[in-house]
Amino acid sequence: MKLITFGEVMLRLSPPGVDRFTQTDSLTMHFGGTEANVAVSLAQFGMQAAHVTRFPDHALGRSAAGYLRKYGVDTQHIQYGDGRLGLYFLETGAGSRASQIIYDRVDSAFARIGANSIDWETVLSGASWFHWTGITPALSQGAADCLLAGIQTANRLGIPVSADIVYRSNLWQYGKTPQEIMPALTQGCTLVLGSKNLFSDLYGVVGSTFQESGRALMKRFPNVRYITDTKRRSISASHNQLAAKLFDGETVYKSRTHDIKSITDRIGTGDAYMAGLIYGLLTFNDLQRTVEFGAAASALKHTIPGDANLATISEVETLANGDSSGKLKR
Amino acid sequence: MKLITFGEVMLRLSPPGVDRFTQTDSLTMHFGGTEANVAVSLAQFGMQAAHVTRFPDHALGRSAAGYLRKYGVDTQHIQYGDGRLGLYFLETGAGSRASQIIYDRVDSAFARIGANSIDWETVLSGASWFHWTGITPALSQGAADCLLAGIQTANRLGIPVSADIVYRSNLWQYGKTPQEIMPALTQGCTLVLGSKNLFSDLYGVVGSTFQESGRALMKRFPNVRYITDTKRRSISASHNQLAAKLFDGETVYKSRTHDIKSITDRIGTGDAYMAGLIYGLLTFNDLQRTVEFGAAASALKHTIPGDANLATISEVETLANGDSSGKLKR
């Protein structure tokens, strides 16, 4: 089975430990992007995964691709050209002090991708899944167009498509609104991650509960077979509670609630969930087990430095099965 | 508005993380001093702040001044001369293991300051506040005399004066007791941070409650308009609870209690409180809001490496308003 993801990968730079930006004189490097994080996580689960993006043609762009390869992601479809490497600076908080991100991704090499840059037929040939998020169409018209071409190709080839439709309103700088762009993209989706507020905001689809709202979304977009969301309670920057639910049009499957008291890295926890969910859908044939696997994957990601979930299947299953004891493995 | 602080600044040296002194082969540098910490914190809040001290005239003394400037504190009144740079070594504990400090500050350049070393008229000209602590007069007769001249000048210029009167008995090595020295200094204060035990011990002022003791102190020192104190419950080196109260002669204003579960750095949390309080008194005209702001500032400091509180106004206000969720800020 092979997963294809599409989106920007940024260099993340963060002060060591919980130092503030103003205190540090070195920055730790990680690479990450919401879609690539899904690919990396699935590669750790043993799936084939390829990420499609566009990097600047210099040593740092090459390093970003090297990061993906190191973690088992196929980089043969990555393009190189002009533009910057997108960056973000992350200051990690603790307790009542929030983590902070300074984005510096404007005019990246990825944002300069063209509508026809990618030969989607080739890329998607033999794939079992295609995943995208609401960040990509926010970055440029070219990125939105290229994504649409990918989704349509996947549909044509009968490949399931998933989307995390969370968009960030301040990213949309190229003259279009998410409301103009997102519906056509969502049209081709099999699985959608989002809340009822998002459904209402983006598509004008309303419902008084997750279930109702989900049913309405499925009506609007008949390809959609699964709707999912996570619920996070942030007690402090170091302590969160997390649960997930998955709706197949009939039943809402709910995961246990994970009480996460020693947060190491909050970034990419949603992507870890999505990767777990896709893994479950592709291999378990059991939606309850699938949502538990996704939620456990997300919970584990909170303990792992960097953007991507490096947990193994057996680690995720241990937690999904309710063992959070963290007992030393010799 | 401009704050003036006066006191020793030391180089702090600590093993990385929670390593013990005997384990480490490198030491992380910070600079700090209880009064300068107040200046640094207020500079982060956007106030003008100048610190007055005396450093050895070598690269490390210059570095200490550079640290203050970096964080926005005016160093033009700092003097340079003979003597050492005061040091302290800090081993950070965790859980039931206490943090430990080895002081190495004897005979510092600051302790060699003279009674007339500082031209207080110039330094205090245009100032809105003057702050000192009980550490300074403990260090030498010269420091005590120089401080007294500063307080008297502030009084003459009508500048409010605050003091954290916590003294450390083992510091007083030059032949005077705190009981001989502190009353004349406290005489000139507007705001005093201390407990009823301290008031009794230092001034023979007694009262069965904080309120009564405070009233008695105000009677003894008619300049004093505010009395304040914090109450800390130490559950472990990593988990403290903290609340503050402020008394204006009539009402005791009490802050919420902060449950601080992920302590990064316990040093300077009292100074962070004092800075928050001064900020509130100078800008809020609301004593309840002031004591909440001070307590929240102190709580946040526990999450910030180093001696000084680098939190911003908006971070403090978020917590003062009861939001301790630490949600990621993008």
Added chain:
Amino acid sequence: MKLITFGEVMLRLSPPGVDRFTQTDSLTMHFGGTEANVAVSLAQFGMQAAHVTRFPDHALGRSAAGYLRKYGVDTQHIQYGDGRLGLYFLETGAGSRASQIIYDRVDSAFARIGANSIDWETVLSGASWFHWTGITPALSQGAADCLLAGIQTANRLGIPVSADIVYRSNLWQYGKTPQEIMPALTQGCTLVLGSKNLFSDLYGVVGSTFQESGRALMKRFPNVRYITDTKRRSISASHNQLAAKLFDGETVYKSRTHDIKSITDRIGTGDAYMAGLIYGLLTFNDLQRTVEFGAAASALKHTIPGDANLATISEVETLANGDSSGKLKR
């Protein structure tokens, strides 16, 4: 008073912080071995301690000995020769993510020790205690034989002998089972650390409670005067609860339960307990105080990086007396 310990010392290599093996490009070095950890801890308590082992005759073997000397352990009886330095790689977990160990100790210089390599008469002359564990006889026939010679010499010289009989089944690769080897070694012991399951498994000694099982063990091995064990509840990799009990054939002495919420390093916590217990037995003449001291030593070890407990007597006593407040010591 002088303690002698015997066993392998390994180089431990771990990624910084909670990084995964696949993320790191540097490894932090510690040295450790279950028996040597006991020696190091007792040396911190001011006792004389000597460790007997065999290292490869190269710079890393010499470094391992240097580590022991640094912490006050006498290394004059250590032998140097062919074979590798045993290694283990430790990935430190957090929260629900377990720590992981990859052992790489096969064919170490220690495993090549011979039955007669050590002149036990000289080594044990003047000693007050001899300590061994079930790891040593698992490594090779030579190690088992050499250990047996040591125990028999200690018995002949009237020196008390303690053993942590936890063996690891996957270590026994030289053709013998623990059931064949352990009884003769246990024969010479005064103090045994183990559970009733272990007693049953290793010696066929059964009992429905710790007390009954202990009585049966004492019957089987008449030299044994004390039986002890710890009970750990692993809530997460960062949060454990720990208590200990000590049985003298008549009474079971139980320590308080320590709630350990900020685990820094889980390795060597059993060895820290054993060291505390030996210290108590040799100096307190009070079994309740002894078991409390041992349990507090173990609890403190969880906050100390590395394999060995570097806590001082006064730190252990503070916690043994119930003060877990971790208040800053100036």
Added chain:
Amino acid sequence: MKLITFGEVMLRLSPPGVDRFTQTDSLTMHFGGTEANVAVSLAQFGMQAAHVTRFPDHALGRSAAGYLRKYGVDTQHIQYGDGRLGLYFLETGAGSRASQIIYDRVDSAFARIGANSIDWETVLSGASWFHWTGITPALSQGAADCLLAGIQTANRLGIPVSADIVYRSNLWQYGKTPQEIMPALTQGCTLVLGSKNLFSDLYGVVGSTFQESGRALMKRFPNVRYITDTKRRSISASHNQLAAKLFDGETVYKSRTHDIKSITDRIGTGDAYMAGLIYGLLTFNDLQRTVEFGAAASALKHTIPGDANLATISEVETLANGDSSGKLKR
């Protein structure tokens, strides 16, 4: 005496030691900009120095200003607003492997400065010198216009102006060529750093020697009193030879040639020269001594990590006087 400099300050990010970009997972931070480097160096020499620039209004922009203050540069005229913090990535070479820079400075907060953003009358009031370089007008029309206003104000106030006219052709992206922009800026200069090739290229001023070319430049721009240049022979990335010359219209003063065999950091060595030269012109009244001081400052900079020369006057004078022995100072 007070120096004013104007230009962009970037965050520099470099792998530790001589690691390649593709090898590192952390980046060391420095801040630098060719004009600010001059200000920092002169502040180390004890001069007053203020830098004028524009930073993004976030923690990293504030950190950049903090860096300048730490090293004694006045930051009161710095503006904060929209746009990015300019970055550059530096890989440090060794031997025959060249150092490499990846610039990432497009659309910085500084490039968005407006023609009238700076109140030059206030900024330059009381100044003894104004310094700019050919990088600034390359960045945007606004930067070029704002600089011109500064030069004209300096001229009106009778303040000497210096320029390093090295421009980088690939920077000029806003539709103007250096040939269109530089002459009007050079018009106001007292001191110009450049080669005869540059004079010919930028101004069409030709001469067969440095002297002749310099005389022609002075004819074209009558304000110019001094022309200077350095000559570098790059034997390897670790070994350079450097000499400087200064022409006052009559005599060419030449420095000794420095043989620099242990290059630590090649960046900012030209700025270090310029700072030394300005210092000499303002204080020595001896052009030979001035050019020696400048060349020695530049040579020393090669041994100092970061963009700016942190050498002291006495260190520079020791080397300017021919003592390159590097003898330990106790």
Added chain:
Amino acid sequence: MKLITFGEVMLRLSPPGVDRFTQTDSLTMHFGGTEANVAVSLAQFGMQAAHVTRFPDHALGRSAAGYLRKYGVDTQHIQYGDGRLGLYFLETGAGSRASQIIYDRVDSAFARIGANSIDWETVLSGASWFHWTGITPALSQGAADCLLAGIQTANRLGIPVSADIVYRSNLWQYGKTPQEIMPALTQGCTLVLGSKNLFSDLYGVVGSTFQESGRALMKRFPNVRYITDTKRRSISASHNQLAAKLFDGETVYKSRTHDIKSITDRIGTGDAYMAGLIYGLLTFNDLQRTVEFGAAASALKHTIPGDANLATISEVETLANGDSSGKLKR
């Protein structure tokens, strides 16, 4: 064009900078193996490269493969199983202090490879070159047999084969001598790296000069078309001189001599030469240019941390063309 390499990859652990083994408490990780180093270098030159080896099936074995993928080497033919990850500890010297290696590679997963473990037909299908070294057959009979199978398959498929025949006598521990094993392996080679002493020692082939000895070797092994060697003069651990020669049976092509004064990392410099040579033979059709390219690649490797040459084609060509100036590239 695609290169296949076969051999062990070890984890290299070294103290930071030039610290001695006994001084350090952390170790920097690199991965390397003489054959894999060739693959990594050729991947940097843009060639396809796949490495064949066998790793332990644990996180560190997976990390070793991740390292190869990161640098563009195909890892699909790598096998995972029992055995250790081979290690070596490297202390980097300076000046007159030599670097030191402690090998710890006995009984590695690679040494346990079987004669028939690799499906060479598949692996070599479509390959343009196969490379091996004298280290591999030294490790175990299985490794030697498996290698022979590879060479024979390459011969059958008409793929050129190169060998660096340097063997290390102390590695041969499985009962065979290099003289028994190497001739059959050399039989299949197109290109041999070795000295006349080696030819005499291994094959009894003698000649009074490199040329004569080379001719004799070609007579003995008619497949061999090229013989090559490097000549190093070690002035100190920090300063070497290096030249190479290549013999095609008629002419000896000699490279310039590189004077390498700032050695960063001496390891893998021979592999860098071999990679350069293979690249040249495959692409240049010019033996003089080829030997210059190889020698320059080797010289550059001395400036690059780690085992493999990460230089680009353009960097190597600059140096091969005689430009060793190391001028900053912006």
Added chain:
Amino acid sequence: MKLITFGEVMLRLSPPGVDRFTQTDSLTMHFGGTEANVAVSLAQFGMQAAHVTRFPDHALGRSAAGYLRKYGVDTQHIQYGDGRLGLYFLETGAGSRASQIIYDRVDSAFARIGANSIDWETVLSGASWFHWTGITPALSQGAADCLLAGIQTANRLGIPVSADIVYRSNLWQYGKTPQEIMPALTQGCTLVLGSKNLFSDLYGVVGSTFQESGRALMKRFPNVRYITDTKRRSISASHNQLAAKLFDGETVYKSRTHDIKSITDRIGTGDAYMAGLIYGLLTFNDLQRTVEFGAAASALKHTIPGDANLATISEVETLANGDSSGKLKR
């Protein structure tokens, strides 16, 4: 054979690499003292060595003793008490930038040693050599008196005594001059390291050459059998030349001149020479070989981080025999 040394041991704190004091935010720890450095070096040569000093009774004082033990120096005679741990801050230079030391050793625990603090009979029992330097009597009257008692005891027991008589004039702060104190101490010496200028300055002993001056010193102090000195040419902070000579009253034995081009750490190179010399005198019975061994030891020390020479006998002999090639040892 057993060596006894006596003197202060300081904690050395230095910025990483060649960073300036004002740039760093961490300090690397080493311990060192001119006499203890000799003990550490001789312990690496396999000799027994014990150091006598006085440390503060806190964790850092204990760490200093741990450092000595780690490197094989016996610490049983070390005393613990009041006073500070002496410190020095070292900034490492490069090229023409000199290294700089800021001493911070006033009022150390060692300076508070008493005339009768040490039971010299016990300490020196069985010793083969006693070594001191001119630093010790500079620190306090107590240190000078205690040293005199040690020398006199050594004389009484027939133990050879060596001295490095370099004093630092600015250290003598307790009211005595070196001229008052040094002669009585030198009286008991067998071996003196010093120059003819020092002999003239300290003892009024004059001679126009090293030889003549040495003869005059031997006349003045009949116990003295050997006089030695080193000659250093400082070409830069990174490049020195070094030679040594040894005079036995008849012949001057001169070592080869070492050209040291890659200086890592200049501190303690004189102590390394002295250790080599003592080793040679005690074991070689060949003065030419002895002076070569000493000079080579000193040359090697320049490549080793920290204060003490960690070179082995075989490394020193390789260089003493003229092999400075630094060839990799596998």
